[in-house]
Amino acid sequence: MFRFIVRRLLQMVVAFFGTTLIVYALMFAGQGDPIQALAGERPVTAAQRAYLTEKYHLDATGIGGFFYRYFDYISNLLRGNLGESLTGRSIGDILADAWPVTIKLALIAIAVAVIFGVTAGVLAGIRRASIFDNATLLLTLLVLGIPTIVLAPLAQYFLGVKWQLFPPTSGANPDFYALLLPGIVLGSLSLATALRLTRTSVAENLRADYVRTARSKGLPRRRVISVHVLRNSLIPVITFLGVEVGNLMSGAIITEGVFNIPGVGFNLFRGIRTEDGPLVVGIVSVLVVVYLVSNLVVDILYAVLDPRIRYE
Amino acid sequence: MSQHAVRPTPASPTPPGGHLLEVRDLHVEFRTGEGVAKVINGVSYHLDPGETLAVLGESGSGKSVTAQAIMGILDTPPAHISSGQILYQGRDLLGLSEEQRRQVRGKEIAMIFQDALSALNPVFPVGWQIGETLRQRLGMSRADARRRAVELMDLVQIPGAAKRLGDYPHQFSGGMRQRVMIAMALAMEPKLLIADEPTTALDVTVQAQIMDLLADLRRDLDMAMILITHDLGVVADVADRIAVMYAGRIVEHADVRSLYRAPAHPYTKGLLASIPRLDQRGGKLSTIQGLPPNLMRIPSGCPFHPRCPYAQQVCVDVVPHDLVLGDGRTSACHFAQEVRDDRAS
Numbered sequence: 172m173f174r175f176i177v178r179r180l181l182q183m184v185v186a187f188f189g190t191t192l193i194v195y196a197l198m199f200a201g202q203g204d205p206i207q208a209l210a211g212e213r214p215v216t217a218a219q220r221a222y223l224t225e226k227y228h229l230d231a232t233g234i235g236g237f238f239y240r241y242f243d244y245i246s247n248l249l250r251g252n253l254g255e256s257l258t259g260r261s262i263g264d265i266l267a268d269a270w271p272v273t274i275k276l277a278l279i280a281i282a283v284a285v286i287f288g289v290t291a292g293v294l295a296g297i298r299r300a301s302i303f304d305n306a307t308l309l310l311t312l313l314v315l316g317i318p319t320i321v322l323a324p325l326a327q328y329f330l331g332v333k334w335q336l337f338p339p340t341s342g343a344n345p346d347f348y349a350l351l352l353p354g355i356v357l358g359s360l361s362l363a364t365a366l367r368l369t370r371t372s373v374a375e376n377l378r379a380d381y382v383r384t385a386r387s388k389g390l391p392r393r394r395v396i397s398v399h400v401l402r403n404s405l406i407p408v409i410t411f412l413g414v415e416v417g418n419l420m421s422g423a424i425i426t427e428g429v430f431n432i433p434g435v436g437f438n439l440f441r442g443i444r445t446e447d448g449p450l451v452v453g454i455v456s457v458l459v460v461v462y463l464v465s466n467l468v469v470d471i472l473y474a475v476l477d478p479r480i481r482y483e
Numbered sequence: 484m485s486q487h488a489v490r491p492t493p494a495s496p497t498p499p500g501g502h503l504l505e506v507r508d509l510h511v512e513f514r515t516g517e518g519v520a521k522v523i524n525g526v527s528y529h530l531d532p533g534e535t536l537a538v539l540g541e542s543g544s545g546k547s548v549t550a551q552a553i554m555g556i557l558d559t560p561p562a563h564i565s566s567g568q569i570l571y572q573g574r575d576l577l578g579l580s581e582e583q584r585r586q587v588r589g590k591e592i593a594m595i596f597q598d599a600l601s602a603l604n605p606v607f608p609v610g611w612q613i614g615e616t617l618r619q620r621l622g623m624s625r626a627d628a629r630r631r632a633v634e635l636m637d638l639v640q641i642p643g644a645a646k647r648l649g650d651y652p653h654q655f656s657g658g659m660r661q662r663v664m665i666a667m668a669l670a671m672e673p674k675l676l677i678a679d680e681p682t683t684a685l686d687v688t689v690q691a692q693i694m695d696l697l698a699d700l701r702r703d704l705d706m707a708m709i710l711i712t713h714d715l716g717v718v719a720d721v722a723d724r725i726a727v728m729y730a731g732r733i734v735e736h737a738d739v740r741s742l743y744r745a746p747a748h749p750y751t752k753g754l755l756a757s758i759p760r761l762d763q764r765g766g767k768l769s770t771i772q773g774l775p776p777n778l779m780r781i782p783s784g785c786p787f788h789p790r791c792p793y794a795q796q797v798c799v800d801v802v803p804h805d806l807v808l809g810d811g812r813t814s815a816c817h818f819a820q821e822v823r824d825d826r827a828s
Contacts, residue, residue: 380601386556388616388667389589402606478651479605 172474172481179470183463188245190459191452195241198448244452253453256442262453265438272345273434276427277419279347279354281412284361289408292369296404297396299374307370311363319360323429326356340431353430357423361415368411372404379403406476410469417465421458501573503707504553504592504675505529509567511548511731513778514560520778522548522562524731532674535701535708537718537739539754540728541775546711549728550677553709554594555584571675589616593673597680599660603652609663610636610648616670635666639696658689662696669700676701677709682717694721715758719743727751730776730786736805737812747814747823749791785817793818 206215206223215223224230231239247254253262295304314322330352331339337352376382377400385395424436431437435454442450474480511523523545530536538546551557553569555576569576571591576584596602604612613635614628623631629648636644639662652660661681668676678697682690698721701708710722718725718739725742727735727750735748746752753771773790776782782789788798797817805813808823816822 380596380598381604383551383556384596384602384664384667385604387554387588387594388620389585389587389671390615390619391585394619399604403604406606477606479653 172471175474176467176471179467183467186463187459191245191248191456192241194455194459195244195452196237198452199237199240248453248456253457254449256450256453257445257447258450262450265450266435266454266457269433269435269438272350272432273423273427273436274420275345275347276350276354276357276423276432276434277416279350280358280361280419280423281416283355283358284365284415285412288362288365289369289405292366292408293373293401293404295366295370296373296377304370307366311366314359314363319356319423319425320429322359323353323356323426326352327429341433342431343433345432350432353426353432357419357426361412361419364415365408365411369404369408372407373400376400376404406473409476410473413465413469413472417462417469420461420465502529502570503532503534503572504709505568505570506549506553507568507570509549509552509569510565511545511552511557512563512565514563518779521781522731522778523552524781526567526728526731526733528726528733528736530675530707530709532707533701533705534724535698535710535722537710537712537722537725538728539712539715539718539725541713543775543778544728545731546728547679548731550594550679550709550711554588554592554677555581556588556594589620589668589673590671591673592675592677593668593671594677594679595661595664595668595681598684599657599664600652600684602664603660603667605652608649608651609655613663613667613670616667620671631670632666635669636663638669638700639663639666641666656689657685658692661685661689661693665693665696665700669704672704673706675707675709677711679711680713681710683712683714690717697721715754727754730781731778732786732815733805733813734787734815735813737808737814738810741810741812745823747808747812747819748787748816749793749818749822750787752822753790785815793822 206220206229228236228240228243230236244254251263253266256262256265291307295301295307298304327339330336338349341349341353377396379400381403382395382399385399386392390399421435423434424440426432427434427437428440435458439451439454439458441447442454506526506528509523509526510521513520513522526545526549528536528538538549540546548557548562552562552564553576557564564577567577571587576587579587603609607615610629610632613632614623614625617623617628617631618625632648633644636647641647641659641662647655652663655663661684665681676697681697682693685693694717697708697710700706708721710718712718722739724736724738726733727742727748729750735742735746735751737747742751743755746755750771753769756769757771759768771790776786776789782799784800785791785794785798785803788794791798793816795817801817803815803817805815806819807813808819814822
């Protein structure tokens with residue numbers, strides 16, 4: 172296990188440099204005149220141009236210059252300095268404000284998926300082909316079929332504006348209540364997937380040979396299901412939820428956009444729209460790390476849950 | 484000896500204490516979307532304390548389904564027990580509530596399965612799985628259950644039992660896994676052990692070890708045993724009596740010696756003839772022609788008639804009853820005596 176983790180950490184280093192390089196290249200390599208882009212419509216004086224060229228190492232040109240600036244960026248990044256956005260705000264500060272909001276939103280979404288999705292999935296799996304099973308199938312197909320870009324405005328309009336059950340938008344410092352509706356919208360997709368996955372897994376495990384053995388030991392049905400079947404059925408579900416936590420932590424661009432939530436996805440979207448290169452690259456670099464770490468955690472969790480898996 | 488003896492007759496007289504287990508005219512069908520498969524069609528057999536009955540037959544002959552009906556672990560639906568009785572110590576198990584049946588499982592009647600790798604739960608250590616029965620059913624403490632689990636693993640001759648308590652099923656060899664399975668079944672000291680093809684998934688050398696172990700344990704713990712198998716070689720040393728099943732019926736029922744010496748049903752004869760023999764090397768292996776019947780369309784008359792070299796018109800028209808042949812033997816064949824006395828083939 173130790174060797175597996177070390178190997179994975181080394182792979183993470185490669186993946187980190189690879190992805191940041193690609194994002195950095197996409198954002199900056201094709202740029203015409205970065206100084207003019209920074210200034211926008213206004214004219215740039217010679218003194219300003221000289222200062223900015225010095226500051227961003229723009230004097231080195233071509234591929235060599237690109238790598239020079241990339242390594243300059245990375246070395247700052249590794250020292251914990253994400254640089255400044257084009258608006259002049261420290262990217263570290265932007266993320267420090269945005270992340271807690273996104274994490275709260277992600278936790279609400281995951282809680283919704285676990286509480287409703289996994290529970291309903293277990294019940295549907297036990298009562299296969301029942302009315303409940305078919306009803307959940309219909310509902311989940313509906314949810315999976317509606318893209319968030321449709322679902323989020325619909326929920327906002329009906330539940331927020333028309334019936335006024337929830338605040339329609341969040342604003343600067345959203346509390347739990349303001350994040351509840353966006354959290355449910357965001358979680359509904361994970362809920363549907365978790366439900367289908369749990370249902371299939373439970374139904375499959377109920378037919379397994381070891382269930383027959385557990386029954387012939389004279390264990391009550393309740394224990395056969397809650398200990399033997401669930402312990403096995405939840406392995407793929409927990410793996411899915413682990414990956415999903417990683418996804419949600421990196422922000423939900425559409426949901427945060429629709430409900431005006433100042434989270435990571437919202438800032439990332441703003442960065443892309445205003446062509447704020449440093450902001451986009453900064454956020455994505457951190458997201459890459461979040462992704463890599465959450466995937467590592469899922470892999471380790473998998474080995475803990477299923478003793479047959481040993482990474483050596 | 485009258486031909487066409489009317490009723491299915493018990494193969495041997497009831498001993499003073501009564502039978503430990505008696506299955507009477509059991510009928511089981513599987514109701515699926517494609518139709519009704521008649522899997523068990525009037526099976527009757529009995530077992531006395533300490534006795535070993537081998538139930539022999541091809542896949543789909545209904546031998547495992549009968550055992551699962553006795554255990555009460557058939558999946559209903561699709562399975563449906565349409566009629567019959569399963570008497571355990573004189574009490575009809577089919578008339579009991581699920582909770583009462585659960586009390587019988589493991590404690591009175593225990594079962595071991597064919598493939599121990601899939602029959603054991605992959606995510607729990609074997610010691611935990613053996614101890615679970617003791618903790619849940621007898622209310623033993625964790626420490627006591629562990630101690631008892633080690634004793635049971637010693638009993639089934641797993642080397643270094645105490646050290647292997649925490650190992651998972653996949654860390655054991657096939658033979659050792661089947662021993663774990665046996666230890667688990669013995670946890671509650673059952674009076675009847677049903678072994679459903681216990682050696683099929685194992686290497687030949689290991690098969691013999693497991694069969695010897697089962698025979699020894701049966702004797703030492705004074706259990707009765709139902710040994711389900713399709714392997715004629717396995718049963719000869721271990722079983723007292725053999726019931727041969729075909730298409731959900733018992734077609735022949737006899738003590739081991741008589742059955743091997745002179746099978747009285749063409750199907751049994753075919754099975755015995757298909758065992759490869761050292762003294763006939765180089766010859767073509769004998770087989771039973773045709774395939775086992777589709778249980779949704781069991782042939783009229785004797786279900787074996789399409790494959791039977793002795794078949795006459797009567798076999799197509801009339802379902803044969805069990806003919807009593809003396810010595811407690813029965814055979815469900817219109818020509819049972821002729822078959823038994825025909826030593827030629």
